[in-house]
Amino acid sequence: MKSTASLLGLSVLLGACATPAPTPPQAPVISTQPPAASAPAAESKPPAAVAVLPQTPPPVVITPPGTPAPRPPAANPRQLLGKLMPAAARQRDSWRDDILGAFGALQLQPSAENLCAVIAVIEQESSFQADPAVPGLPRIVWGKIGEKAGGYYVPLGLVKTALLKKSRDGRSYKERIDSLRTEGEMNDLFEEMAVEARNIGLPVGMKNPIRTGGPMQVSVEFAEAHVRAWPYPYPRRGSVRSEVFSQRGGVYFGSAILLQYPVNYSSMLYRFADFNAGRYSSRNAAFQQALASLSGSRLAPDGDLLRYDNGTTAGISSSQKAVAKLRGKLQMSDADILRDLKLEKNAGFADSPLYRKVMQLADAQAGKRVAREVLPQIRLQSPKITRKLTTAWFAERVNGRYQQCLGRAG
Known part of the structure; x- marks a missing residue:
């Protein structure tokens, strides 16, 4: 037989x-660097080049909580959350419990902005269904x-x-x-x-x-890395993988990957792009845009500065080749350049000599401050997707739901 x-x-x-989700992480790298803060940057339109996601994505970096939300937490977060959730959401008490439980465990401010960010992603990914059906x-x-x-x-x-x-x-x-x-x-x-x-x-x-799942479509690899860097607050009902597919675990890990890292974006839109493309992808895409202008290279602003194979760097990326053209202007060795590029999934990359020098040269060339954040141009690929969708589409779609949620805050 x-x-x-x-x-x-x-x-x-x-x-x-x-x-699969657009960027299922492989071979996570845990970082415990403290948050770094700097001034927000202006938005810029990304170039037209579109990158198709690589088969082996870069490693995930998990960072402790970032800077506080711009608004103070609500006096009654539970009441605020009930007001913010869409009318179509069912089993509202359980969703409120899980969202607030995640925020408490992750030390996230329960501000309207942060709560609406999580609500918008849940609404986009699962319409508030703990285990969404796939037609x-x-x-x-x-x-x-x-x-x-x-x-x-x-x-x-x-x-x-x-x-x-x-x-x-x-x-x-x-x-x-x-x-x-x-x-x-x-x-x-x-x-x-x-x-x-x-x-x-x-x-x-x-x-x-199966690499992703749950109401926020979280990567199992990310969740397994996160529990090694941050204590999981709930009794496990099996493996970490099983927790990802539960409502409480999916909300917890989804809130972590969305909000529990420091960035200096001017809009939540770029966090939504990072949620889809990988942390710091919006910052890195802006770096690629500046690098392309300086070097004359054609770079797809996908937010990945290095090439990876099974979580480790492999080969020379297009961004590395573009940086090599500027070696004289940067006055940096190949070893120093690679050292800084390896920080690409970390908050510290924005403080590295390579990042600072490239952005300073780009500012001088443009005669103004160039964008420090752009939407990564990545085409989404999945058996479930029948249209040409991109990370930019995802981010803008979620941002629309986010703005509707903020409108309910009054």
């Missing part, structure tokens, strides 16, 4: 079933499996036959795939399949391909 080819190919096939999920999963099966000359029917074995809930694995509705269900299925790999006939050590 099974062939060696089908079983060896199946572990590869299943890896295509994930519905056509079985079709997406089988479609990707079929594509991979064809590449290995394994008939899809043979793969489905291999998955007729009963799972823990009494249904076959094939039946469970056919009835998938949510990413949470898909995650549970693949978690079980990874544990039961030997019994199913799959190679031992097959990893769960």
Whole structure:
């Protein structure tokens, strides 16, 4: 009933079933540098070049809480939160508890701005559903499996036959795939399949391909790194991965990646872009824009200054090549340049000699202060996405919800 080819190919096939977020982090790097503050910068339009996300994203850097919100916290945050939540949100008490619980544990100011930022992302990503449904999920999963099966000359029917074995809930694995509705269900299925790999006939050590989930679509890798840098406030009901797919865990980790790092942006819009593209991507995209102008290089402002493979730098990036053209003007060695570029996912990059010198040269060339923040130009890719969407689209969409939320604050 099974062939060696089908079983060896199946572990590869299943890896295509994930519905990844734009920037799932790999090999996290933990940083405990204190927040750094500087004056906000002016907004600028990004260049037209659009970058497609790389297969291996850069590492995540987790930083302690940033500077306080511009407004003081509300006298009654729970009452304010109830006012700010959209009317369509159901189970409002549980959402209020989880949002305020996350803010308390992460030491975030419960200001209208911060609360609305989290509300806007939840509304955009899940419409306040703890485990949002994905339309056509079985079709997406089988479609990707079929594509991979064809590449290995394994008939899809043979793969489905291999998955007729009963799972823990009494249904076959094939039946469970056919009835998938949510990413949470898909995650549970693949978690079980990874544990039961030997019994199913799959190679031992097959990893769960699901990388993001929950009401704020948080990266599992980020969450696993965060608990090593900051104490998780709730009793775990399983793995960190399982917490990501819960309402309370999804809100907690989503609030952390959105707000628990210091930036000097003039608008929350750029935090929303960073949420989608990676921390400090808006700052780094502005740096790339300045670098392109100075060097004459064509750079896609995607916010990634280095190339990565499995969380470590690999090869020479376009931004590195552009900086090399300015070596004489910068009066910096290759080693010093690389040292500073490695800070790109850290608040400290803005205080590095490389950043300061490049931005000073760009200011002088333009005869004015150039932008210190722009929206990264990244095309979003996912089996769920059928239109051409970008990080800028995401940020502007969430920002619209954010402004509506602030309007409810009165």
